Amino acid sequence: MTPVRVWLAAGLTDMRRGFNTLAAQAEKFLEEDPHSGHLFVFLGRWGDFLKFIWWDNQGACLFSKRLERGRFVWPAARDGKVSVTAAQLSILLEGIDWRMPKKTWRPLSTG
Numbered sequence: 001m002t003p004v005r006v007w008l009a010a011g012l013t014d015m016r017r018g019f020n021t022l023a024a025q026a027e028k029f030l031e032e033d034p035h036s037g038h039l040f041v042f043l044g045r046w047g048d049f050l051k052f053i054w055w056d057n058q059g060a061c062l063f064s065k066r067l068e069r070g071r072f073v074w075p076a077a078r079d080g081k082v083s084v085t086a087a088q089l090s091i092l093l094e095g096i097d098w099r100m101p102k103k104t105w106r107p108l109s110t111g
Contacts (some may be wrong), residue, residue, distance in 0.1 A: 004037055004038055004039060005038045005039070005083055006038070006039045006041065006083065006084050006085070006086065006088075006089045007026070007030060007032060007038060007039070007040050007041065007081050007082070007083055008041050008043075008074070008075055008081065008082045008083075008084060008092075009025065009026070009029070009030055009040065009041065009042045009043070009080065009081055010074075010075055010076060010080050010081060010082060011043075011080070012043055012044065012045050013025070013042035013043060013044065013051070014045075015042075015044040015045070015049055015051060015064075017042075017051070018062065019053050019060040019061075019062045020060075022034075022040065022042060022051060022053045022062075023035075023040075023053055023060070025042070026040045026053065029080050030080055030081045031081075032081070034053060034055060035055045036055070037054070037055055037056070037057065038054075039052055039053075039054045039089075040052065040053045040054070041089070043072060043074050046071075047071035047072055047074065048066055048067045048070065048071050048072065049064065049065070049066045049067075050064060050065045050066075050072060050093075051063070051064045052064070052065075065093060067095050069095075070095045071095070072092060072095065073092060073095075073096070073097045073098060073099065075099075084098065
């Protein structure tokens, strides 16, 4: 079984799109198979709305998230997509800058 990868689609996406249109975008512009089991994430125009598509081997899944305040930190990629880890996605979904997270603690001793 291939490990699931998370792909962020660079740029903005029309949020009126459903699974089929977003899957076609993943295939054509991201050059990835939308039925691979990978998670594809798309950002809306105002930066506060995301849509996710995922194929779970039984059917198509479409999820969305809208922030009440703030904007998602989104990459500017040259090739149209960025792969992130599950931890980075978790941080992104909280509205935190996933590119440069800061630790909130320091070790008390070195040994």
